[in-house]
Amino acid sequence: MPVTIVLGTQWGDEGKGKLTDLLAADMDFVVRYQGGHNAGHTIVVDGESFALQLIPSGVLNPAVTPVIGNGVVVEPQVLIEEIDQLEARGVDTSRLKVSGQAHLIMPYHVEIDRVTERYLGKNSLGTTKRGIGPAYSDKATRVGLRVQDLLDPKIFREKLDVVLKEKNLILAKVYNRLPLSADEIAKKYLGEYAPRIEPLISDTVALLNDAVDSGKRLLLEGAQATFLDLDHGTYPFVTSSNPTAGGAITGTGIGLRNISKIIGVAKAYLTRVGSGPFPTELFDEYGTMLVDRGHEYGTNTGRRRRTGWFDAVLLRQAARINSLTDVFLTKLDVLDPFEVVKVAVGYQCDGERYDSVPYHQSVFHKAVPIYKEFPGWQCDLSDVRKRSDLPKQALEYIEFLSEQIGVPVTMVGVGPSRNQYVEI
Ligand code: GDP
Numbered sequence: 046m047p048v049t050i051v052l053g054t055q056w057g058d059e060g061k062g063k064l065t066d067l068l069a070a071d072m073d074f075v076v077r078y079q080g081g082h083n084a085g086h087t088i089v090v091d092g093e094s095f096a097l098q099l100i101p102s103g104v105l106n107p108a109v110t111p112v113i114g115n116g117v118v119v120e121p122q123v124l125i126e127e128i129d130q131l132e133a134r135g136v137d138t139s140r141l142k143v144s145g146q147a148h149l150i151m152p153y154h155v156e157i158d159r160v161t162e163r164y165l166g167k168n169s170l171g172t173t174k175r176g177i178g179p180a181y182s183d184k185a186t187r188v189g190l191r192v193q194d195l196l197d198p199k200i201f202r203e204k205l206d207v208v209l210k211e212k213n214l215i216l217a218k219v220y221n222r223l224p225l226s227a228d229e230i231a232k233k234y235l236g237e238y239a240p241r242i243e244p245l246i247s248d249t250v251a252l253l254n255d256a257v258d259s260g261k262r263l264l265l266e267g268a269q270a271t272f273l274d275l276d277h278g279t280y281p282f283v284t285s286s287n288p289t290a291g292g293a294i295t296g297t298g299i300g301l302r303n304i305s306k307i308i309g310v311a312k313a314y315l316t317r318v319g320s321g322p323f324p325t326e327l328f329d330e331y332g333t334m335l336v337d338r339g340h341e342y343g344t345n346t347g348r349r350r351r352t353g354w355f356d357a358v359l360l361r362q363a364a365r366i367n368s369l370t371d372v373f374l375t376k377l378d379v380l381d382p383f384e385v386v387k388v389a390v391g392y393q394c395d396g397e398r399y400d401s402v403p404y405h406q407s408v409f410h411k412a413v414p415i416y417k418e419f420p421g422w423q424c425d426l427s428d429v430r431k432r433s434d435l436p437k438q439a440l441e442y443i444e445f446l447s448e449q450i451g452v453p454v455t456m457v458g459v460g461p462s463r464n465q466y467v468e469i
Pocket of ligand 1: 053057058059060061062063084085086087339375376377378379457458459460461462465
């Protein structure tokens with residue numbers, strides 16, 4: 046059963062791109078299953094840096110078929126721009142397939158995302174304002190337009206007219222904005238985008254299941270992370286899709302029994318962007334060291350990320366929700382100079398001990414971590430490539446995490462380059 050899922054286990058930015066890139070070398074298909082053009086992978090190949098937000102990074106490997114699955118929301122202009130950017134640099138994108146069932150991000154989604162965030166003011170969610178949330182909302186309320194609608198101008202126009210009438214009312218009456226023109230949208234989507242995207246549109250559910258049946262190797266690549274999951278994350282500070290393993294199933298149409306490996310990517314410490322609970326957050330010099338050494342600034346916004354100690358309580362939950370088979374622990378090298386390293390093994394909330402994440406958000410907000418403390422290794426790990434060369438303090442830390450999570454840490458990252466990792 047050759048299907049592997051790679052997903053984030055924390056609040057994102059764990060270094061999924063690096064693992065995906067490493068594994069893609071042995072894959073036939075690399076598939077995105079949720080999210081939109083907010084994934085932000087940067088992959089460096091032969092010194093050249095490629096910034097991809099929508100197209101799976103597997104596109105850089107000529108032996109891989111990159112697929113945008115049905116669970117993704119597609120901004121057609123971004124898709125075309127990424128294709129053009131890659132082609133201009135000599136990357137062949139002709140193997141790319143896009144699910145006809147994937148939903149389209151429309152100009153009114155972007156506009157609504159912008160105005161609602163502004164309207165919410167200090168209560169805003171900090172969305173990327175790219176229309177991703179509103180596109181998923183329309184999918185749920187069944188007024189979304191799908192990639193396959195680009196193939197049928199009459200249907201496209203009919204659906205657009207119905208939905209735009211309501212969107213324009215909201216824009217005008219609630220937010221005091223100018224209405225959008227159906228003619229202009231149709232001209233862009235049908236006249237400009239459809240001819241470019243049409244050759245890529247596929248029945249990806251059939252394609253991927255046929256691939257599974259014929260023994261091909263597939264990698265399902267998650268964007269964002271477990272605690273940003275719409276159902277399992279720290280709602281409402283979450284994304285509008287399901288990055289967890291369940292999302293990989295619905296977002297591709299590949300059956301559960303075909304999944305052989307589910308690799309959770311976890312940073313050796315913890316970061317979070319924007320608001321929401323974060324029990325192990327650090328406000329001292331250790332927190333600043335994590336920001337500086339880990340270059341913890343948002344890829345798109347440049348915003349400083351919040352940082353803290355590794356939280357084994359969260360990881361235990363992530364292991365359960367996703368049925369993790371392996372953990373890839375990234376950025377262990379960031380902890381190199383630390384004299385002590387801490388791990389949260391439980392929480393104290395209102396005088397009560399919790400060994401799992403409190404389901405009630407009001408309780409979780411008050412969680413005070415119970416730490417286990419380790420001596421740091423205080424040496425440079427960046428050149429280590431073998432388990433036997435890891436200092437005993439680092440091994441002790443890794444083994445403790447495996448034990449706490451209940452899933453083996455099978456790989457650790459010791460630097461940003463593709464070859465900077467150690468198999469455990
Ligand atoms: P994603 O959002 O989870 O896909 O995260 P990325 O793949 O964009 O990785 C975030 C950053 O961490 C990138 O700049 C990577 O080069 C860097 N990175 C990944 N693994 C390691 C590691 O083991 N050590 C260090 N120091 N940096 C790493």
